């Protein structure tokens with residue numbers, strides 16, 4: 405486990421990358437990482453994720469109690485903690501509003517077509533999670549239906565969420581999600597989203613073990629209509 409100072413530095417750096425790429429506006433978004441079994445480091449609310457300082461960051465216990473920090477914890481703290489409880493393999497969570505992924509979330513279109521090798525290997529299919537009011541328990545209630553089967557989620561009329569085994573891993577999944585959403589959006593404008601065939605997909609999935617990616621992630625069929 406990394407020490408707390410280096411986790412703080414890494415979290416600040418990921419926040420900056422997220423902001424610089426336009427994945428969040430204003431003070432939106434939140435990021436967290438497990439420190440150990442009993443505590444998580446999480447971003448504050450009301451601070452731009454591109455301009456955070458070490459003293460802005462918050463430490464919470466697994467019941468959401470404040471252990472360290474002067475600012476208010478992220479309004480989505482409960483969602484983060486519930487995800488950690490449900491997924492012991494998850495060590496970090498990224499939530500942002502990247503425009504292309506969020507547009508698919510607003511349109512109610514899951515990214516369930518197997519189109520790009522990198523996205524197939526790392527994410528598999530990406531469901532649209534039913535809308536839940538931000539900062540309420542409603543949001544996690546919607547996510548809970550999908551959390552065991554996927555690592556990336558489109559949050560209807562809201563944004564995107566990714567989980568991973570480290571800060572960088574969760575953030576990279578956000579980049580992969582937004583990249584595939586952008587490419588699929590453009591391919592739709594061109595009039596054709598070419599899909600990989602079953603054999604090609606299974607060849608890609610067989611690479612997962614070598615790369616240490618959970619075997620069944622993103623493979624549960626999504627029962628949402630994917631509008632053409």
Ligand SMILES: [Zn+2]
Nearest residue numbers: 433500538563
């Ligand atoms: Zn949000």
